[in-house]
Amino acid sequence: MIDYKWGYIDSTGTVVIQPKFEEQFKEYNSFPERLGMPVYYPESHRKDFFARIIAREFSEGLAVAWTDGKCGFINKIGRMEIQPRFDNARSFSNGLAQVKIGSKYSYINRSGQLISQMFDSVESFSEGLALVKIDSKYGYINRSGQLVSQVFDYVESFSEGLALVKIDSKYGYINRSGQLVSQVFDYVESFSEGLALVKSDSKYGYIDTKGKVVIKLQFDFAHSFSEKLALVKIDFKYGYIDTTGQVVIQPQFDFAHSLSQGLAAVRIDNKWGYIDNNEKMVIPAKFEAAESFYQGKARVKIKKKLLGIIPIGEKSRTINTEGNPID
DSSP, X not given: OBTTBEEEEOTTSOEEEEEEESSOOOEETTEESSTTSEEEOGGGOXXXXXXXXXXXXXXXXXXXXXXXXXXXXXXXXXXXXXXXXXXXXXXXXXXXXXXXXXXXXXXXXXXXXXXXXXXXXXXXXXXXXXXXXXXXXXXXXXXXXXXXXXXXXXXXXXXXXXXXXXXXXXXXXXXTTSOBOSOOBSEEOOOBTTBEEEEETTEEEEEOTTSOEEXXXXXXXXXXXXXXXXXXXXXXXXXXXXXXXXXXXEEEESEEOOOBTTBEEEEXXXXXXXXXXXXXXXXXXXXXXXXXXXXXXXXXXXXXXXETTEEEEEEEEEEOTTSOBOO
8 A cells, every 4th residue: 555545566576556546455366355346446537436346257367247237347456448338248268258239149359349240149169160040040150250151050069170060951060161071961970089970861870070981871770989889780789890890799789888987788688787898798687777887887777576577676776897786
């Protein structure tokens, strides 16, 4: 405090913010600990100019702050750097912040300028692009606010350099330039371990991140890859293939789940057990139902008695990866 005014010094004792504040703030994340307290703006040159501020935590030196029903952005000394004119806003990330005006959304830069037109909705940036909605259609903008693709009926965020899009009831993938890089399919899933499950004409196969079909569409049913193997159905039985498309566990199961934590639940003769990735039956098939392992545990169902075909006294148990009950 100098002449009854407060300022700030750095760790060397050098004055970095001249004493000009009427109050001293106890800082939390470099801002007053008591959010919602009156904050004095020295640039007003009026001792009676106070505003009640409610602020979020800081990101990139600025925090979203509300006053009189609108929000803007304050810096770490409480100065309103971007004036409150938005109905809602999110914190800055990589130089941009999502804002809402009325019922529309866009992004602003650190100067508070809109980088694009307003949209019905906007998502966070992923791999340099953000998903936006325009009149019930979807597209992508880059960090300059430019639309980089045509608009689609449905889209997902970018993953491994590609994004899933829907075109006239079919699905395909576009790259970050907005170009369609794959043929279109009846059904697709997101990429997993470098490959994406696709379906056309009731057959399943896999494409790589360049949109090329690398495992022929030949399976009656299939799952995405998990732990380097994928569950597939061939001639009414389930087995597993590797990422080259080679069958490594022959189709022999009545039903099965994907590998999880080194084990896969499989059904043989109406009983469930667990195999490893080498086809070894690690936990014998003795359960009425079984789920995949998660965090070292899996739920199974054990049937105590049967009266005709009506089960009496069913119970669920949780087992560990050795097959021992733990509940």
